[in-house]
């Protein structure tokens with residue numbers, strides 16, 4: 323196990339902020355995780371588990387040890403007539419895993435194409451896009467308990483998945499390292515083309531819905547709407563779409579008849595945070611190298627040498643203005659370190 327010292331984290335996260343970590347280690351096997359944790363405990367260091375760094379904003383140098391998860395391997399572990407159970411190690415790239423499933427004719431992940439990051443981080447916030455969340459195809463995961471050094475299983479129910487939420491962001495935050503995830507994927511597919519512009523793209527390309535065509539359509543839509551982190555630093559949606567009480571929404575609707583809304587339950591509706599931010603005039607805003615993307619107001623961007631603090635300060639200003647104009651509190655989706 324090689325422990326690097328004082329290295330820049332710029333290449334290891336998609337915001338591209340130039341911060342340093344005191345120690346950095348890449349782990350490929352459980353044994354290396356054990357060695358890295360022993361080193362962390364001996365030296366009383368704070369630990370940060372890192373996947374693809376696509377949901378993180380670093381606001382300062384990290385005075386601890388960053389453990390980059392590089393566990394690899396994908397295997398079919400079980401199947402029946404209708405389903406296949408596939409186990410993927412935490413360090414596998416999420417989009418490559420999606421493509422692998424599609425190549426094998428396994429369905430359920432196609433709407434989640436092109437989401438950056440790793441398999442291991444995907445359950446952390448129950449990643450979702452185009453009408454699908456990973457909880458719908460998630461069977462169970464294995465996680466290393468950082469205190470007891472034991473590997474434990476978490477079923478779908480035990481993960482307590484919600485909208486961009488799981489038990490790992492709440493009750494057991496900071497206690498586990500996810501080592502692998504098992505997905506239950508379909509052989510006979512139920513396709514979801516209800517969301518976004520998927521149907522439109524299929525019609526334009528004169529294609530029948532299939533797992534491959536849906537994946538290609540999602541890739542096309544995402545590539546046209548979202549900034550590529552290799553070109554402009556970002557971490558996708560900076561805020562979650564807020565849930566708003568129906569009574570409050572009805573009042574707002576009379577003032578802003580164009581306000582889009584999605585039903586949640588009898589009491590709540592979900593309002594697109596991007597729309598709220600745009601209405602406050604932030605879309606395309608730029609101050610130095612920190613800004614709000616010109617095509618998608620939900621995405622905060624680093625045009626080059628913005629600091630994490632500048633991005634965080636901008637996010638606070640945005641939150642403040644949305645609260646003032648609409649009386650709606652925005653919550654951050656990105657993990658701020």
Ligand SMILES: Cc1cc2nc3c(=O)[nH]c(=O)nc-3n(C[C@H](O)[C@H](O)[C@H](O)COP(=O)(O)OP(=O)(O)OC[C@H]3O[C@@H](n4cnc5c(N)ncnc54)[C@H](O)[C@@H]3O)c2cc1C
Pocket residue numbers: 336370371372373374375376377378391412437438439440441442443444446447448449450451498499500501548549550551556557558559657
């Ligand atoms: C352009 C762009 C588009 C995006 N679109 C979407 C989208 O459509 N839907 C969506 O849900 N998200 C989206 N995201 C956010 C992001 O891709 C996901 O949250 C992704 O799952 C993060 O994976 P990661 O490996 O990069 O995690 P990281 O950013 O490395 O880590 C995220 C958090 O998980 C923890 N963590 C990482 N790996 C492990 C592990 N193995 N065990 C325990 N903890 C761990 C980290 O400590 C951190 O707290 C987007 C991001 C970008 C840049």
